[in-house]
Each structure stands twice: as C-alpha cells, then as structure tokens.
Amino acid sequence: MAKIGPFFYINNKLIYNACDLDEGREQAGKLDNSYSHEMLYDDNFSSGDYIDYPRGRVIWDKEKSRMIIYIDPCIDKKNVLDEIAQAFEIGEYVTASDFHYHCKNCSDALFDDMDW
Ligand SMILES: [Zn+2]
Numbered sequence: 001m002a003k004i005g006p007f008f009y010i011n012n013k014l015i016y017n018a019c020d021l022d023e024g025r026e027q028a029g030k031l032d033n034s035y036s037h038e039m040l041y042d043d044n045f046s047s048g049d050y051i052d053y054p055r056g057r058v059i060w061d062k063e064k065s066r067m068i069i070y071i072d073p074c075i076d077k078k079n080v081l082d083e084i085a086q087a088f089e090i091g092e093y094v095t096a097s098d099f100h101y102h103c104k105n106c107s108d109a110l111f112d113d114m115d116w
Pocket of ligand 1: 102
C-alpha cells in the first residue's frame with residue numbers, strides 16, 4: 001500500500017519515514033505524514049543540521065488523487081526517484097519543487113539567481 005512521509009538522500013542513501021495514508025494528517029486537501037525532517041534527521045545523526053541536507057517529502061493529493069514527490073533539485077534524478085517510489089510503494093506520481101526542500105547548496109544557488 002502506498003505510503004507518505006519525509007526523506008533525506010545523504011551519501012547516496014535514502015533515509016525515510018513512511019506511514020500509511022490513513023495515518024496521515026490532512027491539510028489543504030493533502031495528506032501528509034506528521035513526522036518532521038528534524039525528527040528524522042535526529043534519529044539518524046548525532047550532529048549537524050537537517051536544513052543543510054538534500055531532502056523531500058511524499059504527499060497524497062486528495063483532490064487530484066495522486067502522489068506528489070517534493071524533491072530537492074540536486075537529487076531530482078531517476079535513480080533517486082526510483083528508490084523513493086520503491087520505498088514508499090508508489091506507482092504513478094508527479095514531482096514538484098518547493099523552497100522548503102532545498103539543501104544548503106540549492107538554497108545558496110537560489111539566492112545567487114535572485115540578483116540581490
Ligand atoms: Zn540540494
């Protein structure tokens with residue numbers, strides 16, 4: 001059964017927390033796993049800050065009946081998406097980008113593009 005939740009992709013390794021759709025929290029027509037990136041990071045690492053690392057989140061869009069994988073631009077690659085789809089047991093999905101899911105490098109690149 002398809003699952004939802006946050007993930008990181010660090011050192012070529014997928015780290016994630018997946019829950020069933022019926023355990024999800026609904027917000028604005030979307031179902032999300034309430035587990036945070038901060039919790040997931042702290043479960044796996046004893047130092048550092050989660051905001052520096054490539055990450056994303058799998059969400060169920062109730063209105064459009066589809067999975068959305070929010071993913072950091074630097075890990076938006078087929079092999080990573082395949083691994084995510086397998087871990088979360090999802091078939092069809094769309095990908096999306098959101099500034100919440102930008103690692104340090106991607107955030108820096110974003111600000112460089114903005115011509116301060
Ligand atoms: Zn990135």
